[in-house]
Amino acid sequence: MEKPTPKTSNWRSPTTPYGLTLILVLFSLCLAISVLTPPFQSPDEDMHLKRAYLLAHGQIWLETPAGKPTGGEINQGLLQYAESFEKIPFHAERKLSANELYEAGQVRWQNTTVFSPISGPNYYFPLIYTPQAIGIGLGEALDLSVHTSYQLAKFAALLATCFLIYWALSLYQFSAASLALFILPMSLFQIGSASLDGIAHALSLVVIALFLKVSHEKEKAPIWITVVLPIVIALLATSRMHVLPLILFLFLAYRYTKNISYRWSGFGVLLFSLTWILASLRTVVDIRVRSSLAPSEILIFYLTHPIALVEVLWNTLSNPVILKSYATSFIGVLGWLDASLPKDQYIVLGGLLVLLFLSSITLRVNTLDRSAQWALLLCAFISMAIVMASLLISWTPHPAKTILGVQGRYFFIPVLLIAVAFTQGLEIRQLKPALRQTSSLLLLALLSFTSLAFTSQLLLQRYYFMAEQSTILSGPLSWSAPLSPKEPITVFLSPHQAERPALLRGLSIFVGAPNGTKDVRGKAELIMRTSSGSAVSIPFVYTAENSPAYIALSIPQGPYIAGSLNAIEGAGLQVQEVKSADGKAQTCLVYELSDGSRRYTPGCP
DSSP states (O other): OOOOOOTTGGGSOOOHHHHHHHHHHHHHHHHHHHHHSOTTOSTTHHHHHHHHHHHHTTOOSOBOOTTSOSEEEEEHHHHHHHHTTTTSTTOTTOOOOHHHHHHHHTOOOOSOEEEEEOOSGGGSOGGGGHHHHHHHHHHHHTTOOHHHHHHHHHHHHHHHHHHHHHHHHHHOOOOHHHHHGGGSHHHHHHHTSSSSHHHHHHHHHHHHHHHHHHHHHGGGSOTTHHHHHHHHHHHHHTTSGGGGGGGHHHHHHHHHHOOHHHHHHHHHHHHHHHHHHHHHHHHOOOTTSOOSSOHHHHHHHHHHOHHHHHHHHHHHHTOHHHHHHHHHHHHHEETTTTEEOOHHHHHHHHHHHHHHHHHHBOSSOTTSOHHHHHHHHHHHHHHHHHHHHHHHHHTSOSSOSSOOSOOGGGGHHHHHHHHHHHBOOOOTTOSSOOHHHHHHHHHHHHHHHHHHHHHHHHHHHHHTOOSOOOOOOOSOEEEOOOOBTTBOEEEOOOHHHHHSOOOEEEEEEEEEOGGGOSOOEEEEEEEEEETTSOEEEEEEEEEGGGOSEEEEEEEEEEOEEEEEEEEEEOOOOEEEEEEOTTSOEEEOEEEEETTSOEEEOTTOO
């Protein structure tokens, strides 16, 4: 019979060997992923590094020149280095060559600066970028190459993240399910970059550990927590607005300890955070969103029109495609959301995560005060609501039908709060842990190796491996003859697909209208033929309003070697083609293979 967990079990700090083992594993995983990832391939990583660069030069508040977006004076060497990699995002067919990496590594710091826009992090209070600022500032001061300075910034952020997580583990013994969130592909990828996610997520773990320590020890809690906890919450709340509810922890800490410092610091952090956020919303100019209203004006609109807000939320949360995107991007859609894992791998990782939660879950964690447990849940759900609201007012064009720009990784901290509220700590000190604890450890180890394998394989395919050995397509892009009932369009597949057909289950075709015509619309069919001579027909509707763009079509899975477009109703549609040096044409296509991976026609948009 399994012995009950002692009430103080989660307060036994990990012994040095075990605690270091956990951190060393995480550090090794993230370092491996960091080495495989080219610079600036995390979403907005270039903007994060600009923010860190300005902090290294003592600039807290950004500039907003008349008629320009918010930004700051950035060293031209850093901008030149970033330009070396700006053509990779959103172009999955482009791979890095040794020459490109070498040339980027030769870029040096310059003696001149130029104003550069900063989108996204322009809303954040920048002190949370201190590790990256130290790394890049040190590299510039020592006159190292920009590439080496960038690597120092990434390494400093990784070290800071691992230190913060180890500190949190020394304060509270978290469950295997909670730790598993840090080793999902999305987490490994972000922690290994110069972006903010790694440090922000580690700081959230520290906040939770400090709060639970106060809730457990009450009047006996160390006095230094009265200083550290407000500072950490303030750093988080002004850089991750959706964690504003964590300020509630300070008021609950006052209830537990009767120390008036917690209550006053709670009001102070709340006032500082709201002042910074509102000032940013009023003054920051973000060129990425074209809207006639400022974020503050959109916020006032929805506060005064609650029915419109409910409609937008319902349209978003009732859409299964959107919910699926949240789940996959929480586990890991890497790069600039242009590197997805195969479907089967999402199922494997999701299954392991569910098993870890089942091995750790308990409705009543016997080391948590009941009010602390409810506080964790309340903060989690309010945080999710703020995520949706903030993207609605700052990213989604107004008026909105659904909320745009929400990524699954934005829900990391809310999910972490829920995991801590309902899972039992990992008893890593026991020489003979219980069966449930042993299962959790084994599942955690399995998830670590699986996540590393899947992530590294995806990064190699995305950034380094060419889809096939073929003649380089170097000719100009051109449009086919317009589609008509008498003139079908031949869909030229890649030579590799024609000779060694892979099983396809989807095909996206880049289509457009002649000379920008706006009245081209109609119905056509895609005919796909297999090596055995069989053919399938996939009808679709097209309109020039959505062109030029890729039309994504699902096709019955099969080894197709040829295709064509036939007109059913209407005419005028064109497809884009690119020619190789020998004059052979290929249609601009995106191939979706049977395992969920994709292939692209080189040289196409």
